[in-house]
Amino acid sequence: MKRNFEDDKKNMVVVEGSYAVADAVKACRPNVISAYPITPQTHIVEDLSQFIADGEIPNCEYLNVESEFSAISALVGSSAAGARSYSATTSQGLELMHEVLFNVAGMRLPVVMTVVNRAVSAPINIWNDQQDSISQRDTGWIQLHAEDTQEAADMTAQAFKIAEDPDVMLPVLACMDGFILSHVYEPVILLDEDLVAEYLPAFEPEFKLDPKNPKTFGAFADPHSYTEFRYLQQQAMNKALKTIEDAADEFYDLFGRHYGGLIDTYETEDADIILMAMGSIVGTIKDVVDKLRAQGVKVGVLKVRSFRPFPAEAIKNAIKGAKVIVALDKNISLGLNEGALFTETKGSLYNTNVNIPIIGFMIGHGGRDIPMSTMEAIVDEAKKVIDSGITVESQFTDLKEELL
Amino acid sequence: MKPLLQAGHRGCAGCCDAIAAKFTLMAAGEDCIVVSPTGCLEVMTTPYPESSWNVPFIHSLFENNAAVASGIEAALKAKGEFGNTKIIAMGGDGATLDIGMRSISGAFERGHDFTYVCIDNEAYMNTGVQRSGATPFAASTTTSPAGKVSFGNIRPKKNMPAIMVAHGSPYVTTTSIGYPKDMIRKVKKAVDVEGPTYVHAHSPCTTGWGFDTSKTIEVAKLAVETCLWPLYEMEDGELTKAKKIKNPKPVEDYLKMQRRFKHLFTMEGGDEMIKKIQALADANIEKFGLQ
Numbered sequence: 063m064k065r066n067f068e069d070d071k072k073n074m075v076v077v078e079g080s081y082a083v084a085d086a087v088k089a090c091r092p093n094v095i096s097a098y099p100i101t102p103q104t105h106i107v108e109d110l111s112q113f114i115a116d117g118e119i120p121n122c123e124y125l126n127v128e129s130e131f132s133a134i135s136a137l138v139g140s141s142a143a144g145a146r147s148y149s150a151t152t153s154q155g156l157e158l159m160h161e162v163l164f165n166v167a168g169m170r171l172p173v174v175m176t177v178v179n180r181a182v183s184a185p186i187n188i189w190n191d192q193q194d195s196i197s198q199r200d201t202g203w204i205q206l207h208a209e210d211t212q213e214a215a216d217m218t219a220q221a222f223k224i225a226e227d228p229d230v231m232l233p234v235l236a237c238m239d240g241f242i243l244s245h246v247y248e249p250v251i252l253l254d255e256d257l258v259a260e261y262l263p264a265f266e267p268e269f270k271l272d273p274k275n276p277k278t279f280g281a282f283a284d285p286h287s288y289t290e291f292r293y294l295q296q297q298a299m300n301k302a303l304k305t306i307e308d309a310a311d312e313f314y315d316l317f318g319r320h321y322g323g324l325i326d327t328y329e330t331e332d333a334d335i336i337l338m339a340m341g342s343i344v345g346t347i348k349d350v351v352d353k354l355r356a357q358g359v360k361v362g363v364l365k366v367r368s369f370r371p372f373p374a375e376a377i378k379n380a381i382k383g384a385k386v387i388v389a390l391d392k393n394i395s396l397g398l399n400e401g402a403l404f405t406e407t408k409g410s411l412y413n414t415n416v417n418i419p420i421i422g423f424m425i426g427h428g429g430r431d432i433p434m435s436t437m438e439a440i441v442d443e444a445k446k447v448i449d450s451g452i453t454v455e456s457q458f459t460d461l462k463e464e465l466l
Numbered sequence: 467m468k469p470l471l472q473a474g475h476r477g478c479a480g481c482c483d484a485i486a487a488k489f490t491l492m493a494a495g496e497d498c499i500v501v502s503p504t505g506c507l508e509v510m511t512t513p514y515p516e517s518s519w520n521v522p523f524i525h526s527l528f529e530n531n532a533a534v535a536s537g538i539e540a541a542l543k544a545k546g547e548f549g550n551t552k553i554i555a556m557g558g559d560g561a562t563l564d565i566g567m568r569s570i571s572g573a574f575e576r577g578h579d580f581t582y583v584c585i586d587n588e589a590y591m592n593t594g595v596q597r598s599g600a601t602p603f604a605a606s607t608t609t610s611p612a613g614k615v616s617f618g619n620i621r622p623k624k625n626m627p628a629i630m631v632a633h634g635s636p637y638v639t640t641t642s643i644g645y646p647k648d649m650i651r652k653v654k655k656a657v658d659v660e661g662p663t664y665v666h667a668h669s670p671c672t673t674g675w676g677f678d679t680s681k682t683i684e685v686a687k688l689a690v691e692t693c694l695w696p697l698y699e700m701e702d703g704e705l706t707k708a709k710k711i712k713n714p715k716p717v718e719d720y721l722k723m724q725r726r727f728k729h730l731f732t733m734e735g736g737d738e739m740i741k742k743i744q745a746l747a748d749a750n751i752e753k754f755g756l757q
Contacts, residue, residue, distance in 0.1 A: 093540075093541055093544040093545055094537060094540045094541050094544055096537065096540075121544050121545060121546070122544050123540035123541070123543055123544040125536065125537070125540055125576065126576065127533065127536075127572055127576070128568060128569075128571065128572030128575070129568055129569075129572070131529070131530060131533070131568070131569070132530060132533035132536075132568070132569050132572050132573075135526060135527070135530030135533035135534050135537070135569065136533045136534065136536050136537030136540065137537055138524075138526045138530070138533075138534050138537060139501065139524065139526075139533070139534035139535060139536065139537030139538035139539075139540075139541065140537035140538065140540055140541035140544075141537075141541075142524050142538070143499075143537070143538045143541035143542060143545075144541065144545065145537075145540070145541035145544055145545060147537075147541075161527060162526070162527060162530065165526055165527055169526070271499050271522040271524060271538060272522055273496060273497045273498060273499065273521060273522055273551055275522075276519065276520055276521050276522045276523070277522055277523075278512050278517035278519050278522075278523045278524075279522075279523065279524040279525070280508075280512070280523075280524050280525035280526055281512035281513065281514040281515070281516075281517060281525070282508065282509055282512060282513060282514060282525075283514045284513065284514075287514055287515070
């Protein structure tokens with residue numbers, strides 16, 4: 063089917079990022095939504111509740127649960143019973159779910175959950191960074207990060223497509239930066255429900271809880287077989303590398319929008335300096351790249367969309383011609399003094415034939431603003447690495463010495 | 467009809483869980499889905515790749531049993547597949563009264579149509595007899611042991627049925643695996659009543675309580691006959707039935723059969739503790755009109 067995507071632009075509406083995501087969830091025809099309100103995720107679940115109240119999501123039950131722990135636990139049951147299942151949370155709520163996240167992934171239940179990224183307590187802080195989702199790195203969930211509100215909405219449909227792929231059958235965290243994306247009003251194209259139906263067929267799992275065909279879910283595995291369950295989860299992650307790319311390509315074919323698959327690049331072809339990042343900060347970096355390119359600085363940006371599975375090969379291919387790599391992280395592994403994107407990129411390049419210096423900056427913790435001037439200063443540091451090598455491998459950005 | 471809980475599971479001889487699960491399934495029939503938390507029942511019935519369940523069964527975690535059950539109910543309703551299927555959450559006392567309390571409270575408050583069966587063997591048996599909120603007064607467990615200056619657990623059982631009544635459950639009942647007809651009738655009623663219903667089944671554990679594997683039913687009966695475990699039904703918040711015990715036996719008859727109360731018969735001051743336990747039984751007679 064050929065569509066005139068230009069027509070879509072006429073249909074753009076100015077809505078809040080949360081509304082765009084909630085509307086996308088609706089278009090994906092979930093059967094069970096289970097959530098607990100928490101800032102800055104609240105607007106998504108409020109919008110979904112209103113859709114339910116207005117009868118706009120047929121064949122769907124919305125559970126107002128008593129905690130995030132039960133929000134995600136209810137989806138263990140609903141997904142195992144064959145229902146397309148959705149939740150949204152952030153920060154403390156995501157941390158509270160931690161135990162269940164392993165369980166959902168281990169049981170191979172294709173739940174999709176939006177994470178509206180927020181800092182974690184203490185000190186308590188409701189503003190954006192990505193420590194919450196990064197801390198779920200090893201739970202076995204696919205983890206995708208959106209750059210803007212349109213991508214966050216579109217990523218919701220892609221997330222279900224990826225999760226429910228029979229070769230994958232893994233849950234997906236679809237991450238969007240708190241406030242920066244969740245509370246901003248921007249023109250977006252809301253997802254057309256008929257097109258989504260074409261993109262995302264009904265969820266028909268091979269196995270489900272069914273009295274006519276009784277199966278046991280959640281059996282215990284002793285040392286004889288536990289290893290193989292873990293191995294198969296990793297195999298599914300490997301397969302997801304392609305599925306994520308395919309989901310992005312198929313989405314482009316139907317909707318005319320593309321944000322990259324595992325990664326996306328901007329001005330990296332001939333770049334000496336490549337900045338890597340995830341989420342909304344990528345938009346700021348693109349502006350910095352434009353400004354510096356005009357000044358003759360050969361700089362580009364590599365957007366990492368998929369943090370899990372980690373696209374080591376795609377990253378390696380994208381950066382291999384550069385002279386220095388800078389990883390920007392809205393998170394930190396305390397005790398290592400590195401952000402996750404930095405650590406993992408560095409680690410995945412070791413033992414390869416790509417030997418490029420890489421430095422890391424931890425940035426934007428707890429919603430600290432990231433002005434273009436900060437980014438330019440970081441590029442200046444990167445230039446020094448090209449000239450004289452690494453002096454500081456990984457560091458905090460914009461520290462206020464007077465507060466220390 | 468094939469047994470819905472297949473023989474060959476790994477339960478101990480005289481296991482209360484197997485008995486409770488068997489009675490529950492006899493009542494519910496094959497059109498049901500069983501949800502079970504981490505614990506003996508799940509471990510002994512589902513060692514991969516084997517399963518004893520001839521009904522759909524799901525185990526997720528220790529503390530989320532009722533939440534998982536509520537999700538299944540929501541899924542079936544959303545997809546128009548609910549029909550006459552019974553959703554039964556079956557968990558031990560630790561998973562129910564302690565670590566799963568939030569999840570069961572939320573599921574009952576939300577009013578899901580399911581039945582929760584608590585298999586109460588009065589301690590964390592799967593991990594080796596540690597004290598739970600359901601451990602009775604003066605019982606010795608591995609984390610509330612009797613010792614030179616202790617008679618064991620110093621607190622009475624948490625009154626879980628009352629908590630579930632307070633949630634507005636239309637049907638809350640106590641039962642005992644020592645009374646198969648009583649348990650099967652009550653589970654059947656519970657699954658037939660619409661809304662969240664609660665069955666609390668007193669279930670003696672041969673290894674945890676310390677009695678011979680042939681005595682499970684005898685011990686269960688004695689708990690009822692001494693009035694330490696009253697069998698009653700609460701419908702829409704009102705006490706509608708309680709099993710009469712014409713001539714209650716002294717609590718010593720029940721206590722002396724069990725290793726967990728042995729210290730009460732050997733330690734100085736143990737007789738005073740037994741008097742306090744007798745007082746608990748007497749209070750049950752009064753409260754539930756057992757005579």
